[in-house]
Amino acid sequence: MSESFTKGMARNIYYGGSVFFFLIFLALTFHTVKEMPKRDNRHNITEAVERGKHLWEKNNCIGCHSLIGEGAYFAPELMNVYDRRGGGSEEGFKAFMNGWMNAQPLNIPGRRQMPNFHLNDQEIDDLAEFLKWTSELDANGWPPNIEG
Amino acid sequence: MDTLKYQSQAVAKPYFIFAMILFVGQILFGLIMGLQYVVGDFLGGIIPFNVARMVHTNLLIVWLLFGFMGAAYYLVPEEAETELYSPQLAIILFWIFAAAGVLTILGYLLVPYSTLADITLNHLWPTMGREFLEQPTITKIGIVVVCLGFLFNLGMTILKGRKTAINMVMMTGLIGLAVFFLFAFYNPTNLALDKYFWWFVVHLWVEGVWELIMGAILAYVLIKVTGVDREVIEKWLYVIIAMALISGILGTGHHFYWLMTPEYWQWVGSIFSALEPLPFFAMVLYAFNMVNRRRREHPNKAATLWALGTAVMAFLGAGVWGFLHTLSFVNYYTHGSQITAAHGHMAFYGAYAMIVMTIISYAMPKLRGIGEANCNKAQVIEMWGFWLMTVAMVFITLFLTGAGILQVWLQRLPESGEALSFMATQDKLEIFYWLREIAGVIFLLGLISYLTSFFITDKKAQA
Numbered sequence: 001m002s003e004s005f006t007k008g009m010a011r012n013i014y015y016g017g018s019v020f021f022f023l024i025f026l027a028l029t030f031h032t033v034k035e036m037p038k039r040d041n042r043h044n045i046t047e048a049v050e051r052g053k054h055l056w057e058k059n060n061c062i063g064c065h066s067l068i069g070e071g072a073y074f075a076p077e078l079m080n081v082y083d084r085r086g087g088g089s090e091e092g093f094k095a096f097m098n099g100w101m102n103a104q105p106l107n108i109p110g111r112r113q114m115p116n117f118h119l120n121d122q123e124i125d126d127l128a129e130f131l132k133w134t135s136e137l138d139a140n141g142w143p144p145n146i147e148g
Numbered sequence: 149m150d151t152l153k154y155q156s157q158a159v160a161k162p163y164f165i166f167a168m169i170l171f172v173g174q175i176l177f178g179l180i181m182g183l184q185y186v187v188g189d190f191l192g193g194i195i196p197f198n199v200a201r202m203v204h205t206n207l208l209i210v211w212l213l214f215g216f217m218g219a220a221y222y223l224v225p226e227e228a229e230t231e232l233y234s235p236q237l238a239i240i241l242f243w244i245f246a247a248a249g250v251l252t253i254l255g256y257l258l259v260p261y262s263t264l265a266d267i268t269l270n271h272l273w274p275t276m277g278r279e280f281l282e283q284p285t286i287t288k289i290g291i292v293v294v295c296l297g298f299l300f301n302l303g304m305t306i307l308k309g310r311k312t313a314i315n316m317v318m319m320t321g322l323i324g325l326a327v328f329f330l331f332a333f334y335n336p337t338n339l340a341l342d343k344y345f346w347w348f349v350v351h352l353w354v355e356g357v358w359e360l361i362m363g364a365i366l367a368y369v370l371i372k373v374t375g376v377d378r379e380v381i382e383k384w385l386y387v388i389i390a391m392a393l394i395s396g397i398l399g400t401g402h403h404f405y406w407l408m409t410p411e412y413w414q415w416v417g418s419i420f421s422a423l424e425p426l427p428f429f430a431m432v433l434y435a436f437n438m439v440n441r442r443r444r445e446h447p448n449k450a451a452t453l454w455a456l457g458t459a460v461m462a463f464l465g466a467g468v469w470g471f472l473h474t475l476s477f478v479n480y481y482t483h484g485s486q487i488t489a490a491h492g493h494m495a496f497y498g499a500y501a502m503i504v505m506t507i508i509s510y511a512m513p514k515l516r517g518i519g520e521a522n523c524n525k526a527q528v529i530e531m532w533g534f535w536l537m538t539v540a541m542v543f544i545t546l547f548l549t550g551a552g553i554l555q556v557w558l559q560r561l562p563e564s565g566e567a568l569s570f571m572a573t574q575d576k577l578e579i580f581y582w583l584r585e586i587a588g589v590i591f592l593l594g595l596i597s598y599l600t601s602f603f604i605t606d607k608k609a610q611a
């Protein structure tokens with residue numbers, strides 16, 4: 001590096017640059033948070049959805065699955081599982097969820113296993129409500145197709 | 149046996165040793181998961197995949213934190229030219245952090261996660277069950293307390309001593325680490341907000357403040373092993389971290405493409421994150437440049453190898469593999485695929501695991517009273533460890549990338565109806581996962597070789 005470019009100059013670029021871009025980042029964050037209601041359909045967050053999110057966290061579902069592409073990559077994406085397995089209706093999806101959660105572990109030799117979390121009907125219903133809500137999020141067109 | 153400039157630097161030793169123990173645990177659980185990828189019911193019911201994954205990733209984060217803390221306790225007093233403010237506090241915090249860490253991991257392994265959530269009163273302040281932030285709320289509070297005590301101790305040391313650029317950058321990075329961790333306590337019901345601010349911990353750590361920590365440690369070790377003028381090295385350090393933050397802060401946008409966010413993030417995220425490889429590239433130039441201009445032949449060849457290796461592998465893992473999937477039109481297809489896993493592995497290993505092993509390699513012979521360097525034989529074994537682990541990680545990354553490309557091809561690119569399902573796709577990727585597991589075993593052998601080097605002493609010298 002050239003001699004005329006001093007350590008002091010480098011330090012000023014570091015301080016000035018990072019403060020400047022951090023302020024821009026904060027401004028964009030404020031704007032983004034303000035815009036979010038247009039896409040997150042928060043008016044549909046019922047108490048059941050809220051309980052569902054807690055169950056999702058409490059059983060560490062994200063440790064195998066992804067949700068909007070984040071999480072683990074061991075088991076299918078679940079943001080849109082409502083669309084994939086629901087057969088187009090809430091009843092269809094809830095029936096699927098009830099059957100699925102209670103059938104675990106499938107115990108097919110060699111197949112990746114999902115644990116049984118011993119959830120009651122109410123809890124499975126709450127999780128289904130949560131996943132129905134996630135399927136209605138506008139994530140800028142992701143996932144590319146129904147398989148997630 | 150006085151090989152330390154300041155006696156209080158000795159508190160770094162338990163931090164480094166404990167970091168290495170946790171590293172072994174991390175790799176063992178990685179291998180369990182790698183096997184579960186292909187033999188789905190391996191350890192079925194005893195250690196479910198999600199439990200193994202928490203153990204693997206949390207051990208990684210915690211051993212890196214132990215490594216950073218050890219590095220700080222080692223280099224801050226020497227840079228400040230004064231003893232550590234309170235060695236006792238450093239030792240007390242070590243035991244608190246170690247106990248909290250062990251209890252948390254045992255909690256993951258011994259009781260179902262939902263039970264752990266109940267007994268740690270998660271419902272009072274729910275923060276659990278999010279990737280990398282699975283720790284019970286009480287553990288998270290413990291981490292904050294340990295960080296505060298740690299920062300206080302270092303801050304007081306720096307205040308009474310010399311304020312070098314390396315110390316100031318290290319301190320800024322560590323404060324940033326603690327500050328951004330506070331977002332782990334924010335877990336709103338609205339998933340859109342939850343996910344947005346989750347990245348304030350994850351991205352602003354690894355592509356923000358941790359780069360300051362890495363830069364400071366690398367600069368310190370380069371000064372020591374090359375003897376190049378501090379002014380030159382510190383100038384480079386500022387240039388590198390300036391580039392890191394200028395690109396990395398707005399680069400956070402590469403995680404906002406597919407959240408409930410405005411379209412401008414597609415542009416902001418793509419442009420700024422595309423610049424993120426630059427500081428990593430600069431680190432390669434700088435590390436090699438400084439070693440070529442060295443003014444002394446430091447006897448610790450292994451430490452120099454680690455320093456150079458860190459720069460190269462961080463550039464490959466973070467820079468090249470990061471760039472691969474960072475533009476929004478590419479990320480649309482690769483998001484959350486095995487490509488992400490490939491990048492995550494090489495970046496974490498290349499940048500952070502390796503920088504911790506760099507400082508350990510440099511500092512351990514002094515901490516153990518051996519001298520400037522280990523005996524030749526120990527260094528050779530250590531370098532075997534370096535090469536085995538590093539080459540194995542290159543292969544892990546290549547196999548996962550192969551799996552990821554095929555996954556995108558089969559599952560993401562075709563239209564709905566034609567695309568293969570997730571599970572059907574996974575079956576087609578089996579060969580890549582087997583190869584990854586084999587490379588993982590080689591990695592473990594490398595780690596064993598690396599650890600063995602600590603037990604090799606020069607018989608002749610002792611006699």
Ligand code: HEM
Binds near residue numbers: 488
């Ligand atoms: C023996 C070697 C290893 C094996 C077999 C292994 C295996 C795995 C597996 C199967 C996952 C979970 C992927 C998923 O969610 O589906 C994972 C995650 C992860 N591992 Fe490893 N691992 C190994 C070594 C390492 C090392 C050395 C590091 C870093 C120093 C590391 C860092 C990570 C990280 C950061 C994640 C989370 C990735 C993400 O969220 O994208 N692993 N590992």
Ligand code: HEM
Binds near residue numbers: 071
């Ligand atoms: C040492 C620095 C870095 C580390 C340790 C690191 C680690 C990671 C990890 C673990 C993930 C997965 C997060 C998850 O589980 O969802 C990730 C995601 C990602 N990283 Fe990095 N990264 C680093 C630097 C970079 C750089 C410099 C770039 C860009 C040039 C980059 C681009 C990305 C992108 C685009 C994703 C999202 C992948 C997806 O959509 O699934 N990373 N990184």
Ligand SMILES: [Fe+2]
Binds near residue numbers: 351355399400402403
């Ligand atoms: Fe990132």
